[in-house]
Amino acid sequence: MLLTLSAILTDGLVYAAYLFIVAIGLTLIFGVMKILNVTHGSFYAFGAYGAATAVGIYANSDLPAALGFLFMIALAMAIGMIMGLVIERGLLRLVYGRDEVVVVLVTYAAFLILEDVIVLIWGPGSYAAYQPMVAAGNTELGELVLSNYDIVLVAIAAALAGIAYWALKFTRYGRLLTTVIFDRETAAAFGINVTLVYTATFVIGAMLGALGGAVMAPKISVTLGIGVEVIVLAFAVVAIGGMGSIEGALIGALVVGLCRAAAVHLVPQLELFVIYGVMALVLVVRPYGLFVRAQPRKI
Amino acid sequence: MSNYTRILFALAAVTVASVAGLSAQAQQPAASAAPVKLGIVSFLTGPAASPFGIPGRNGAEIVIEAFNAGKAPAPFNQVGFGGAKIEAKYVDEAGTVANVVTEFRNLVQRDQVDAVVGYVSSGSCLAVTPVAEELKALTVFYDCGTPRIFEEKPRTYVFRVSPHATMDSVGAARYLLAKKKNLTSFSGINQNYAWGQDSWRDFLGAMKVLAPKAEPDKVLFPKLFVGEYGAEVSTLLTSKAQALHTSFYDGDLEAFVYQEQARGLDKRMTIIMTTGEAAIWRLRDKMPEGTIIGGRGANGPLARDTEIKKWFEKIYTDRYNVPPTYPAYQMAQSLLGLKIAYEKAAKDGKPNADTIAAAFKGIEFEGPAGHVKMALGDGHQGITETAYGTYRFNKQKQLPEIVDIIRYPAECVNPPPGVEADKWIADGMKGAKCN
Numbered sequence: 001m002l003l004t005l006s007a008i009l010t011d012g013l014v015y016a017a018y019l020f021i022v023a024i025g026l027t028l029i030f031g032v033m034k035i036l037n038v039t040h041g042s043f044y045a046f047g048a049y050g051a052a053t054a055v056g057i058y059a060n061s062d063l064p065a066a067l068g069f070l071f072m073i074a075l076a077m078a079i080g081m082i083m084g085l086v087i088e089r090g091l092l093r094l095v096y097g098r099d100e101v102v103v104v105l106v107t108y109a110a111f112l113i114l115e116d117v118i119v120l121i122w123g124p125g126s127y128a129a130y131q132p133m134v135a136a137g138n139t140e141l142g143e144l145v146l147s148n149y150d151i152v153l154v155a156i157a158a159a160l161a162g163i164a165y166w167a168l169k170f171t172r173y174g175r176l177l178t179t180v181i182f183d184r185e186t187a188a189a190f191g192i193n194v195t196l197v198y199t200a201t202f203v204i205g206a207m208l209g210a211l212g213g214a215v216m217a218p219k220i221s222v223t224l225g226i227g228v229e230v231i232v233l234a235f236a237v238v239a240i241g242g243m244g245s246i247e248g249a250l251i252g253a254l255v256v257g258l259c260r261a262a263a264v265h266l267v268p269q270l271e272l273f274v275i276y277g278v279m280a281l282v283l284v285v286r287p288y289g290l291f292v293r294a295q296p297r298k299i
Numbered sequence: 300m301s302n303y304t305r306i307l308f309a310l311a312a313v314t315v316a317s318v319a320g321l322s323a324q325a326q327q328p329a330a331s332a333a334p335v336k337l338g339i340v341s342f343l344t345g346p347a348a349s350p351f352g353i354p355g356r357n358g359a360e361i362v363i364e365a366f367n368a369g370k371a372p373a374p375f376n377q378v379g380f381g382g383a384k385i386e387a388k389y390v391d392e393a394g395t396v397a398n399v400v401t402e403f404r405n406l407v408q409r410d411q412v413d414a415v416v417g418y419v420s421s422g423s424c425l426a427v428t429p430v431a432e433e434l435k436a437l438t439v440f441y442d443c444g445t446p447r448i449f450e451e452k453p454r455t456y457v458f459r460v461s462p463h464a465t466m467d468s469v470g471a472a473r474y475l476l477a478k479k480k481n482l483t484s485f486s487g488i489n490q491n492y493a494w495g496q497d498s499w500r501d502f503l504g505a506m507k508v509l510a511p512k513a514e515p516d517k518v519l520f521p522k523l524f525v526g527e528y529g530a531e532v533s534t535l536l537t538s539k540a541q542a543l544h545t546s547f548y549d550g551d552l553e554a555f556v557y558q559e560q561a562r563g564l565d566k567r568m569t570i571i572m573t574t575g576e577a578a579i580w581r582l583r584d585k586m587p588e589g590t591i592i593g594g595r596g597a598n599g600p601l602a603r604d605t606e607i608k609k610w611f612e613k614i615y616t617d618r619y620n621v622p623p624t625y626p627a628y629q630m631a632q633s634l635l636g637l638k639i640a641y642e643k644a645a646k647d648g649k650p651n652a653d654t655i656a657a658a659f660k661g662i663e664f665e666g667p668a669g670h671v672k673m674a675l676g677d678g679h680q681g682i683t684e685t686a687y688g689t690y691r692f693n694k695q696k697q698l699p700e701i702v703d704i705i706r707y708p709a710e711c712v713n714p715p716p717g718v719e720a721d722k723w724i725a726d727g728m729k730g731a732k733c734n
Contacts, residue, residue: 003537011530018527115344124348126550130557130585138562145536147561150529220526221553225346229524264519264530272491272522 007144008261014150016257017157021215022230023237023249024160025208031181031244032201034100038107039087040234041227042114043206046083047076047213049118052127052222065135072132076214077207084206088199096198111227118224126223133218149218156215157253160208164246177201181244236275240282242289251290255282334386335379335641337363338406340399340417341441341630343391346524350549350577351419351442351626356389358627359416361614362634363387372610380638381645388412392419396426403427407436414439414655416633419626421445421493424459431457437652437659441633442626444494444595446720449676456652458659460636460671460681461629462713464494465720467546467573467595467685468501469712469728474591474687474705475542475571476510484516486540486568488531490551491520498546498573504724516540524551528558535559540568548574556582565590575690576601577624579699583692590690592701598625598668600701601686611667625668632666636673636681639664672709675716682709708732 026040054075058068087110095103136148168174179187180197188194212230220226237256241248256275263274270277282290339359342352363385365371369378379385388410390402399418406412414437418424424443431438438457440448444464448457476482485506489495499518506513517538519531532555535543543564547555552572559565565587572578576594579586594601599622602608611631615623623631640659644650650658660678664671671681688701711733714723723729 007530007533007537011533014529015527119344124344124353126349126553126581128553128557128581128585133557133561136561143537144533145562147529147558149561216526219554219558221550221557223346223349223550224344225524226526226550229526261530261533264521265534268517268519268534271520 003143004265006141008258008265010141010144010146010150011264012254012258012261013154014257015260016253017150017154018212018216019233019237019253019256020157020250021153021160022209022212023234023241023253024164024246025205025212026234027238027241027244027246027249028164028208029202029205030238031246032177033198034244035092035107036100036104036235036243037202037205038104038111038231039114040205040209041231042111043080043083043209044213044216044230045118045227046079046114047210048129048217048220048222048226049122049127049213050076050079050210051214051217052129053122055129055131055217056127059131065132068135069132072129072217073211073214076210076217080207080210081203083210084203085199087206088202092202111231115224115227124224126221129217129222131218153215161246161250168246173200233275236279239289240279242286242292245289245291248289248291333383335383335414336410336412337385337387338390338403338410338412338415338417339387340390340392340402340406340415340423342393342419343389345393346550347419348393350624352392354577354624354627355417355419355442355630357619358615358623358630359387359389359634361618362611362631365614366634366638372607375635375638377642380641381650390417392417392423396422399423400426400430403430403436404434407431407434413437413652414637416441416630416637418443421447424448428454428457435652437655439633439637441629445497449680450719453677454679456656458636458656458673458679459676460633460666460673462596462682462685462709463675463680463720464497464595465501465714465724466682466709466712467593468498469505469724470685470687470707471544471571471573471591471593472502472505472509473707473712473733474593475544475569476506477705478591478689478703479541479569482510482513482541484514484538484540485542485544486517486519486535486538487515487544488517488519488521488528488535488555489544489546490523492523495520495523495546499544500721501724502544502573504721505728508724508727526550526554528555531555532559532562532564535564536562536567538568542569542571544571544573546573548577552578553582556585556587560585560587574625576701577626579690579701580621580624583697583699584694586690586692586699588691591687592690593685593687594625595629596625596668596683597686597706598628599623600699601688601704602628602668605665605667605669607665608667628666628668632668632671632681635664635666636662636671670709674709675713677716682713684709685712 029037051072054072058071095106133149139146176192237252241252259274259278263270341355342348367379367384406415416439418440419442421443424440440459446463446465487499489499517534571591573593575592576599639662640655643658644654661673669683671683674682684706686704686706688704691700693700711731714720715730
């Protein structure tokens with residue numbers, strides 16, 4: 001029983017780390033810009049493909065594994081930055097102020113186009129990027145064997161949560177962001193360059209999406225369609241925690257991760273149901289998610 | 300529920316439904332006076348493109364080129380089909396089932412193809428079958444595995460040269476027990492949809508018949524394309540099973556292998572991969588040594604070293620720089636079967652769907668994957684022998700190898716004519732001829 005409990009805890013934490021890393025960019029963009037960004041799945045996919053390309057380059061060089069890992073992340077985030085900039089400046093800028101459904105549909109269209117762009121750049125085949133995970137090795141805890149790469153994933157998620165908290169609470173940009181989140185018009189009236197804040201936020205969100213793809217690439221086969229699964233999962237996590245809330249995304253990821261791990265170990269038939277069951281339950285009790293208060297409508 | 304949450308739900312549904320959009324490609328070989336038009340349908344985009352769709356499409360392209368050049372080995376060396384050049388139109392199978400049916404109708408009614416060869420997904424095959432019968436359109440399925448196509452009712456215009464999926468699970472159980480005679484416990488991890496569920500059901504049924512004392516332990520059905528298997532690997536690490544059955548393929552199979560290897564699961568139990576053959580050229584030394592490998596028949600390295608197998612392997616490898624995997628073999632076998640039926644029908648005048656279908660029933664021929672006998676479904680469903688083997692990576696040659704191969708005759712791993720596959724297994728696989 002103790003073995004099962006510790007397995008649930010470790011597996012839950014690893015899955016939560018994965019969920020948080022893929023959801024944080026989505027919730028950040030929604031919090032600031034009120035955009036449900038379906039293109040987030042493309043950022044994830046491009047990050048994964050970029051990471052696989054980087055791994056292919058470093059695997060043929062004499063670079064140490066740690067440097068290769070950093071190169072993989074750097075390349076993926078650079079791709080995310082460029083994509084974020086192009087999509088925000090080239091596309092979303094044109095539809096700001098339109099109905100929220102229109103904006104969502106625009107990001108959905110961009111997502112579909114970018115799926116084909118992947119085929120144009122990388123072709124229809126799959127890519128492997130397992131080298132960092134193999135290099136990381138494993139740790140034995142009694143009968144349980146943990147991948148060290150999974151431990152690194154948990155550390156990355158914790159670091160991201162810490163950095164996000166610090167940046168929002170204790171930096172000038174964070175305070176500006178909080179002001180824009182609270183009320184865009186008032187923030188603009190006080191002289192805050194809201195356009196710049198929007199662009200910066202979208203680019204950071206895109207880089208975080210690409211980071212999610214990069215760190216997951218060594219664990220998965222990088223193949224067409226990987227962004228689809230991520231969008232659905234990230235939406236579920238963000239809906240549980242509250243759209244736009246970073247602490248909500250963290251708690252949502254932990255809840256889903258632990259519940260799913262418990263289901264796989266104890267009632268595997270419920271593995272598929274549990275994620276959306278938890279989401280439905282939370283939304284019944286708190287329709288805006290765990291960390292978002294219902295707000296009065298402005299007239 | 301907020302507006303955003305409602306949008307979220309709608310988007311999630313739409314996104315899942317459309318995955319990667321639908322596209323089509325057309326290839327126009329040299330024109331001839333009265334070409335035979337074929338619709339070739341396979342996944343050209345989406346997650347199933349890389350493991351199944353593209354090898355299937357490539358298999359079609361290379362074989363049709365050889366037919367048109369009259370360069371296929373005898374008895375397939377007549378140009379095209381009966382002297383008429385073949386024009387192939389390649390269509391993407393990706394999208395919803397409704398899209399697949401619409402594209403099928405387009406091929407038959409708008410493009411006026413003489414036959415459609417294709418389909419990977421069992422869902423596509425089940426949806427297309429009644430439409431093919433309604434339109435009286437000659438259709439040859441090449442990869443989908445569901446036995447239901449010819450068990451539900453007799454068909455006139457639909458054929459499948461490749462054996463159905465029951466053979467894969469029965470063969471896997473026989474091989475596992477041949478190698479592990481004292482097996483007491485086994486687990487399974489299969490995708491949570493028709494393919495995974497059916498594969499496990501047949502494997503479990505066969506194990507109950509062949510090794511009634513062996514007990515199933517952990518039975519896992521993770522979501523299709525979920526990608527993250529940490530909890531599943533932990534569950535299996537805590538299992539006492541000596542073997543693990545999986546029908547995973549492509550991205551799911553590779554992700555599972557990377558993640559289980561990082562935690563040493565394959566050191567604790569033997570893994571049986573019923574579709575592993577399609578992954579060995581990609582995984583190479585990452586495929587665990589000692590894994591039991593199947594290839595949905597005697598395909599690829601599991602095929603006998605016949606002249607026609609060597610021919611097909613050579614033309615495919617020369618063109619695509621990688622050996623053909625089982626979907627390519629299945630496509631080649633399907634086209635060879637259609638060619639025989641067409642040319643048989645052509646002996647009595649210009650063939651049409653009715654005469655080709657009549658000629659197709661019950662034919663036998665030698666293909667790259669061995670002897671094909673259209674024995675089930677009143678002559679519409681093929682059976683072949685199957686083979687399983689054990690994986691090892693040859694470090695000297697830097698090549699994957701499957702060794703210790705055991706072959707099972709077609710009548711050993713397929714139900715007899717007129718018997719439904721699941722009932723055959725449940726009744727103890729009566730009539731199986733294994734010697």
